[in-house]
Amino acid sequence: MAAIAPPSKTKYLTVPETATKKDQLKVFSKDEVAKHNKEDDLWIIVDGAVYDLSKFVDLHPGGAHVLVQVAGKDATEAFFGMHRSDVLIKYGRYVIGTVEGQKPRVILPTPGTLSPVPYAEPSWLSEGYYSPYYKDSHRSLQKFMRKFVDEEVKDDANMHELDGKRPTVELIQKMGKLHINAMRMGPTKLLHGLTLPGDVKGDEFDYFHELIVTQELSRIGARGYADGLQGGMVIGLPPVMNFGSDKLKKEIIPDVLAGKKWICLAITEAFAGSDVAGLRTTAKKTPDGKHYIVNGTKKWITNGHFADYFSTAVNTGNGLSMLLIPRGEGVETKQIKTSYSTTAGTAYVTFDNVKVPVENLLGKEGKGLFVVLSNFNHERWVMCCGSVAGSRMIAEECMKWAHQRRAFGKPLITQAVIRAKLASMFAKIEALQAYLENLTFQMTHMTYAQQADILAGPIGLLKAQCTRVAGEIADDAVQILGGRGITQGGMGVYVERFQRTQKFDAILGGAEEVLFDLGVRQASRKMPQAVL
């Protein structure tokens, strides 16, 4: 198998290049800057750029006093000990010039760029590395997705993770037009005949393309918003795609992919989570056999609060069945406040004598467990992609902080205890990405049925291992970031969110313990008698 060429060099900005009015910059001597050292006439230098902060000093979230202390001076070290570098991009309007003879050293990422921080990218995106798995079309899709997420999704994510409102509908619709929503459903017939972003041919789209889409979207570092961004579709639409009637498919799929309608998967209840067989929502057939009457409740339903359709697990008396329930009379949803943002639309759903046509049955009556279980593999694999990308992003945050933060007169990275934590993060993430890529490679060579038979155990193990590792990384990351790791906003924003929300992956889609056990039970089933 041919290896691919390493990634080409990407462009970064220097601090002076973040200036809004680049064509009006002047060159100042350090002596000239030093004269502007009062609260109402306050200049500072950050890595070769001169900032006039006279109008900002009273607005500075860190207070006026700290700025007055460095007025007229080079405040580069103080600045990078306190702020994320993207602050400079946001406040480029205050740059008035550069410092005579001073070369900027710091580089800032521009939208779409790969990170130059070691271990911040998977090895196939790191300079000098090769991979047997990725082709040019994967690379071009990655480039497109990175830029799209940086430019279009990140701001929306940061805003709604905080305000708790659903992701912007126009953004979802734009993702629909670009076929991003369809790509999130995996290599399905939906993509055939299409030309996808990055010039990827729909017929060639494979699980590595999907891995890229998921891992790039996860880089927003906002777990609640990531689920709000049609997480319900990723798990709620496959039962319709794989088990719905042609009529249902035509009616539902295009609208959901276009972002005009929302769908969710309604399985868990207050009574039963991972214990799917213990569900209590009932669906009784009407005497004329034309409808089901559904009664019951569902809890923790991602996107449920704004969903138009509910792919719902119900008890039909002869076992579990899956039913597509449209929002209508008797369906009510209430937001549940969880540890992550309500932008995910997590809901408590009640079905009160809801009349549903029998044509909305997904699969066969009484055979719903098969629909539920066959859905799980893909859902869990998607969560693995997101979890590894999330952990990697946190390791990058820690690596940056360890280099820019000084404590006891030295950068944190000079402390062996900090290096030990970073080493453990890097090694775990690299192992997980390799494990994930191996299973993804197997998926590209297996049918859906083979995946269900052979990979259910390994994917369960991988997901459980991903979330175990995420927990350990969250713990170490908070210790490295200190107070900032438990403060919303500012320098530790991503670490704080990660440590608060990483447990979602350890619970949703099958609890960690259940999945570790599934891995062993599946292996045990295949244990040959001959060796006993």
Ligand code: HEM
């Ligand atoms: C270009 C100059 C500066 C800008 C645009 C700026 C902007 C900001 C912003 C937006 C925050 C809120 C937190 C965040 O988003 O990171 C902040 C916090 C802060 N800034 Fe600045 N700042 C500048 C320079 C400085 C300098 C030179 C110092 C120190 C001498 C300083 C000290 C602080 C402190 C102590 C905080 C609170 C940090 C925390 O809570 O951890 N800032 N600044």
